[in-house]
Amino acid sequence: MPDAQLGLAALARRLAARDDADLASLLQARPDLVHPAPGDFTGLAVRAQSDMSLRHCLQRLDAGTLSVLGTLAARRPLTLPAEALDPVLERLQRLGLIFPDDDGASPAPPSSRSFSVPGSLPGVMAGLHLELTSPVLEPPRASSAAIPASLVRNAALSAVAELLAEVGDLLSALEAEPAATLRTGGVGMRELRRLTTVRSGAQRPADADIGETGWLLELAAAAGLVELDVDADRWRLTPTARRWRRAPRHRQHQLLVSGWLLAPRSPLLLRGPHPTARLAPALTPERQRGDAPALRARVLATAAELAAQAPAAPALYTLALPDDDEPGPQALTGALIDRMTWDRPVLITRVRGVLPPLVREAERLGLFAAGTLSEAGGLLAPQEGTGIAAGEEPAARRLARTAEHLADALPPQVDRIHVQSDLTAVAVGALAPEVAAGLEAIAEKETRGGVPTFRFTADSLRRGISAGWTAERIQQFLTSHSLSEVPSSLSTLVDDAARTWYGVTIGSAGSWLLERDPQRRAELLGHPALRALGLRELTAEVLVCDVDAERLARALGGLGLETRSADEPGAPGPSEQARASARLEDDLAEAAEAWTLPQSPWQQTPVRTVSAQEADPQLVSRTVTGLRSGAGSRAGAALAGGPEDRVAGDELEAGAVAGSDVMSLLRAAVRSRHPVWLRRVDAEGREHVLSGLPTGLNAGRVRLRQLEGGGESVLLVHRITAVRLLENTSDGEEPR
Known part of the structure; x- marks a missing residue:
């Protein structure tokens, strides 16, 4: 005692x-x-x-x-x-x-x-308001109930495939129309609802679906796939996003997880400050949360530690997140939260409300599945002895290890589709990027997920033709990727779309257009609006213009003419420089380092932090030496009331504290009713020495009852340059 x-x-x-x-x-x-x-x-x-x-x-x-x-x-x-x-x-x-x-x-x-x-x-x-029971020095252990490994594996891989498909759909929606920002910052509910409609096809999306879109948008920004165009005040795709679309799936997943681990952001699954509040906007500055990376690392490390104690995959948690309310105390239960609460009760009491949506995020990334840690999550977690918050093992190594696992575990991508007579195409697995991109260009995506369904319509085919596809190119694409013969109904629809498509073919040579009909060529050359753009005849069938192809297409559209780009796949091909750049990007797609972020895009400036593990040994050694020096020894002797208690004025001042410790010492003196000696500077810069008993400290002011005379003074704390404790004597005045 x-x-x-x-x-x-x-x-x-x-x-x-x-x-x-x-x-x-x-x-x-x-x-x-x-x-x-x-x-x-x-x-x-x-x-x-x-x-x-x-x-x-x-x-x-x-x-x-x-x-x-x-x-x-x-x-x-x-x-x-x-x-x-x-x-x-x-x-x-x-x-x-x-x-x-x-x-x-x-x-x-x-x-x-x-x-x-x-x-x-x-x-x-x-x-701290902690509920401390009788001391129990043994931590909670994982449940003895085991979850089948096949169930965990299948659930995790399914989540990864679904997430990659949904991020791809979101990027397609943002490519078609970037997301507008609010005047106060972030992407508001109207834009989130629009993106949800485009991404999922639902005309009246529920709040849960809108919240999902917001989280996907946050994840894409954390991975550097979208960025804010300050000039246009819109969130648009980055060059990394275009490279990400062509990358293998395990590299796509690696970049998303890398961004998630580093992002100093709160989960978007959390709603506003009131439990009945609607979903908050995405990508707002208010969602910054500096401890989020450490919390994610702690969740993974704790789950890995519990899983290592069991021979099979143990049941670690039960998650019950409501769609229309904030998570309550029972949203996350089980050994995971029990162990985290035992390990760090002060921390978890403060952040408990963030953990359920954080675990849900880990499920979406395939790191948790079926109530336990997945194999990918176990490979990503900091290994035992490497530290939880910081992790001595480089994150890039753990991310590369997880990506290599997924490269072998995910089913191979396919380039074959089943084209049906009802004008739909059903994928027979996860589609290769080039096949998926081709289908999105000439068909409408009817169902989402890792194995989507596409529907061909007259409008979708005409859209593809306007983008540079020809009827022959479409037929060749379908024939090469269809498991069976292309139905005659689809072939007829393609021919009808090409036949009814009416316009001219344009290119970018300044710009140029091709028109074989002499009468129509003459009409175009004679039109005042086109003459103002510098339209002139190059050959008997080719006309050239001074402006670029996009502006020429707008002018022709104003005359009621449709246009078709001549820059279709394969004709004319890209320049040698462009081909070399594409080859370089394909090589980078296989490099693990290219898919690990060095820092979060949200972290614009470096932040100085003090390690929670231990201080630098050299700094500690210098500090100990300084404490054993003359000033520290004199201060300790004075506090002990020994023979050095009364020394010269300059030595007494050596025992005073200054700077950021002034407030702490004043607060301690008020609490213990201990007299102090202090030095203050007035408005003219003159120094004064006072001594007395501090009786109150509030709003940057300290109330001091003087030891001699019994008068009281109110002093501004920011004008106090040094403070030291006095012995409880009647003579409290310190000599200078």
Whole structure:
């Protein structure tokens, strides 16, 4: 049982009494204490007992350790066996959360000694609102129920195939018409509804479908497939998106997962601030969430750790996400959330509402399936001993390993279709990119998913002819990819579409058009609007124009003429430079490094972070040396009330804290009713020294009851340049 709660002065003495090895161990375990490095033990004590530092430290403790700490802070006896309790107590001592009352002089084991805690610790723990039960030092384990491996495998591969098809459909919709942005930023409900209609074919899509489109849009942006065109204020495809469409499926999946892991974004499955609110816009700045990458890594690592404890795929979770409401406490249950809550109760209490949609995202990516971790998810998770949040094993290596697995596991793509007499074409598997692109050019996609159905119509065929296809080219394409003879009804429809298509063929030589009818050539050459564009005769059948082909096509359309591009597949072919570029992109499509993002497109500027694992050993060594220097020793001696308690004024100021630690020390002094000495600067820049008892701290002001005379002063905190604690004496005035 603890005999006391340590005040700031006592805490500084305990820290100064540690040897160099124990002090270095503390600084390595709590890296925030050395950023920036404290100048003396007073500053170290201020920072070590500050609310922010304690919360940061408690966030990394498991439920068993927190329960032991809570028992000590509440001065209740511990009844756990010594062999289980001693390692926990040693860890708490190393973290500077408990201190033996005998200052470590006793050789007795930790479980037989009494401890004190920093004075601010009980209040910080109470503010976390944790439900700490009797200490249980064993973490939850996975359920003994096993899920058939074939079920997990099939569900995961099906999810991957479906996701890739849906992202492809979304990119097609954005290519036809980029998504407009709101004045406040992001893509609003009207645009999401339009994209959902184009993507799924539903005329009145449900909110759940619109939310799905929003998430797909977020995923595409996270993977760098779409970007905001600032000039047009629209989200459009990137060059990466065009390369992604031609890439093998395992590389497509690799890029999507790479973007998902890095994206500092909240899941779009979450709704607005009110439970009955409608879905929020996508791609808005408000959805930034800096801890999202670490949460995703933690979910995967925890699932991998649980799965490793079972001989077969264990049941890890049950997910029940409502379509029309925010997820409640029972949205995610099972061993996964139980283990995460045990591992990091402070963290999970804060982020619990984000985890159900995050797990759903992992299911959509094929990393989770059927309530457990899939094989792809297990390969992607940080391996044991590499760290959860950061992961010492490079993410690129884990992504490449997962992609190689999918390359073998996914069914091969096919280039064959079953063309039916009802003018439909049914794929017999996942279509190769070039076959899918050809069908999308000349037919309407009737069903979605990994194995779609296409329907040929007069309008779709005329659209293909306007894009450069000829009747012969369409017939050749269908014949080469159909499992059976092309039905006569479809051949007739193709011929009718080509025959009834009426217009001229244009090209881009400046631009040019072909017209074999002399009378029509004369009419075109004589039209004032076309003469203004520089239309002139090149040969007996070819006319050329000064403007580009797109502008010429618009002018001819205004006259009621349809146009057909001469740049059809294979005639004329691309330049040698374009062919070399295409070959280079095809080579890159097979390179794993080309499909792993170095950083998220959302991360425009680097962010400085302090590692949650440990501090730099060299920085720790320099900090320990600085604390053992003259300034730190004098401060520790003054706090201890020894012979150096009264020293020269410049030495006393060496024991004061400054900068960001001023507020923490003032807050501690108010809480413990401890007198302080402080130095402030007035509006003219003159320095003044005051001493007194701080009685209140609020809104950037501190109320100080002066030790001499009993008067009160209200001081602006930002004008205080240095603070130090005083001994409780009647003479509180410090010499300068």
